Amino acid sequence: MSLLVVGSVALDTVETPFGTIKEGLGGSATYFSTAASFFTDVQLVAVIGEDFPEEHIRFLKERKVDLEGLERNMGKTFRWQGEYGYQLNEAKTLKTDLNVFELFRPKLPTAYTKAPYLFLGNIDPTIQLDVMKQVVAPKVIACDTMNFWISGNRDGLLKTLAGVHILMINEGEARALSGEFNLVKAAKVILSLGPKTLIVKRGEYGALMFNDNKIFAVPAYPLESVFDPTGAGDSFAGGFMGVIAQNADRANISDATLRQAAIYGSVMASFCVEAFSLDRMRSLTQDDINRRYLAFKDLTGYEYTA
Amino acid sequence: MSLLVVGSVALDTVETPFGTIKEGLGGSATYFSTAASFFTDVQLVAVIGEDFPEEHIRFLKERKVDLEGLERNMGKTFRWQGEYGYQLNEAKTLKTDLNVFELFRPKLPTAYTKAPYLFLGNIDPTIQLDVMKQVVAPKVIACDTMNFWISGNRDGLLKTLAGVHILMINEGEARALSGEFNLVKAAKVILSLGPKTLIVKRGEYGALMFNDNKIFAVPAYPLESVFDPTGAGDSFAGGFMGVIAQNADRANISDATLRQAAIYGSVMASFCVEAFSLDRMRSLTQDDINRRYLAFKDLTGYEYTA
Numbered sequence: 001m002s003l004l005v006v007g008s009v010a011l012d013t014v015e016t017p018f019g020t021i022k023e024g025l026g027g028s029a030t031y032f033s034t035a036a037s038f039f040t041d042v043q044l045v046a047v048i049g050e051d052f053p054e055e056h057i058r059f060l061k062e063r064k065v066d067l068e069g070l071e072r073n074m075g076k077t078f079r080w081q082g083e084y085g086y087q088l089n090e091a092k093t094l095k096t097d098l099n100v101f102e103l104f105r106p107k108l109p110t111a112y113t114k115a116p117y118l119f120l121g122n123i124d125p126t127i128q129l130d131v132m133k134q135v136v137a138p139k140v141i142a143c144d145t146m147n148f149w150i151s152g153n154r155d156g157l158l159k160t161l162a163g164v165h166i167l168m169i170n171e172g173e174a175r176a177l178s179g180e181f182n183l184v185k186a187a188k189v190i191l192s193l194g195p196k197t198l199i200v201k202r203g204e205y206g207a208l209m210f211n212d213n214k215i216f217a218v219p220a221y222p223l224e225s226v227f228d229p230t231g232a233g234d235s236f237a238g239g240f241m242g243v244i245a246q247n248a249d250r251a252n253i254s255d256a257t258l259r260q261a262a263i264y265g266s267v268m269a270s271f272c273v274e275a276f277s278l279d280r281m282r283s284l285t286q287d288d289i290n291r292r293y294l295a296f297k298d299l300t301g302y303e304y305t306a
Numbered sequence: 307m308s309l310l311v312v313g314s315v316a317l318d319t320v321e322t323p324f325g326t327i328k329e330g331l332g333g334s335a336t337y338f339s340t341a342a343s344f345f346t347d348v349q350l351v352a353v354i355g356e357d358f359p360e361e362h363i364r365f366l367k368e369r370k371v372d373l374e375g376l377e378r379n380m381g382k383t384f385r386w387q388g389e390y391g392y393q394l395n396e397a398k399t400l401k402t403d404l405n406v407f408e409l410f411r412p413k414l415p416t417a418y419t420k421a422p423y424l425f426l427g428n429i430d431p432t433i434q435l436d437v438m439k440q441v442v443a444p445k446v447i448a449c450d451t452m453n454f455w456i457s458g459n460r461d462g463l464l465k466t467l468a469g470v471h472i473l474m475i476n477e478g479e480a481r482a483l484s485g486e487f488n489l490v491k492a493a494k495v496i497l498s499l500g501p502k503t504l505i506v507k508r509g510e511y512g513a514l515m516f517n518d519n520k521i522f523a524v525p526a527y528p529l530e531s532v533f534d535p536t537g538a539g540d541s542f543a544g545g546f547m548g549v550i551a552q553n554a555d556r557a558n559i560s561d562a563t564l565r566q567a568a569i570y571g572s573v574m575a576s577f578c579v580e581a582f583s584l585d586r587m588r589s590l591t592q593d594d595i596n597r598r599y600l601a602f603k604d605l606t607g608y609e610y611t612a
Contacts, residue, residue: 086487181392182529182530182531182532183528184528184529184530185530202511205508205511205512206511206523208528214604215528215605216605216606216608217512217525217528217605217606219523219525222489222490222514222521222523223488223490224488224490224491225488226488256608256609259607259608259609260608260609262608263608297610298520299521299522299523300522300523300606301565302522302562302565302566302568302569303562303565303566304603
């Protein structure tokens, strides 16, 4: 079943201790839709400028991402520039040029309004809410946000959250949104704002999923070489929502399905960080994904009885 | 089977955002032996001064810890003073008075020299090596260390590590010891120094165990109230080694046993941080431990097939 994502498509310039990439393919919606495309049909809503390279369009088409909702407007494509130290968890943003993204007010193609699954990437909560309203009968709505909106458009964010089923944010964002430092307390506050499920992303430490008084700990896959963490969170979200959409026929999403989705999220994030931009996704196969999913079993499994 | 621990017994003054304790029972060997006492017989090798309160001796006796190796020397007991902010992972040491601990050169009681299981708490590696040599036929030797020894007595530490089976250190120590930032690379270096198993402790994020090219991710139990993280690492080690000692009849310790031991380690650490000093251990029951072990299953378990 179709999974609709709205977010950014960008050209990223990134420096890590292991190398530099200039104007590589990036953006939350790009990472999300590429990761999700290994599991389900994806409809992409985003904006690019006149200068957006055709090769990136070709890549997304090869991944069978539906691009009817990808607007091309006058002006330049959104650009982000950042750098990471050895502590790869924290990006330092050097420059953000919103360009065409600044005035982006998404209007969904008619076909998209029937999407049962929806991911609202990290954009202005007021726009997230507007997109939500354009979808006729969504089954599951997930979203991301950031401190800029938590402090800058809190009212808008609270309105969006009231209609959202799954929120995926990082530790600092969970603390800022809830006003609680302790994550278990933070989760209780956030789950009272609307979402039924909260996923707290913790970078190289994985994620915690809070759902119905249950907590699920998902590790990040320990890699010998983490090349560039850009897009890991969106790749997690893409793998997660891809698996949720795969289970479309189920009336209610069970805790078991949410847990599997979270593991696949971590699987997709682990591939994302192995190379710059979306480069690892270019050669990724279903077999690679299956093998790493199995490796997670080995990473977390133990026998209960001695 | 008997588990011998050598380390510190101290009086700790600790300030956290949630309260203060003055000269509470502390020390690596105290936390270790108390946690281990729920699983096996423990022999404690440490030193206290003339001022060490009798009530603490009574507590350790109630936990059935063998105190023949607890020396009482002229002078004052080791004292440590530290504080934590909301980021409970990092203690700031305000004061360390080694007192009688400074000249401590452990001489094992004859009965102790036959201990099959040995934990070398975080003390001078030269003393760790000396204790190792006093034990006649150890089956499993585990140890802890810290950056002070990694930079200050590296040669001594390398000699100790050559004879150690299991090393338990934190992320920063693994990086300092190996010279590698990436933990998978760091583990390879460290496992070439002697230990067959490396446990990298990550505070509220749990631990990673490296063993025979396998990695096991152990989460920390997400608690709504973390009161005082002092002793969590030693409680982890105590629970871990207690379970290893319980499986004494096995010729080789299997990966399955190591994984169970690591979960029990995390269980004991989770109780430790719920109160100041060893206070949570005073009322802890076998039932509490079993229930939390079950809760870990719920925290980490998922079905493989969709």
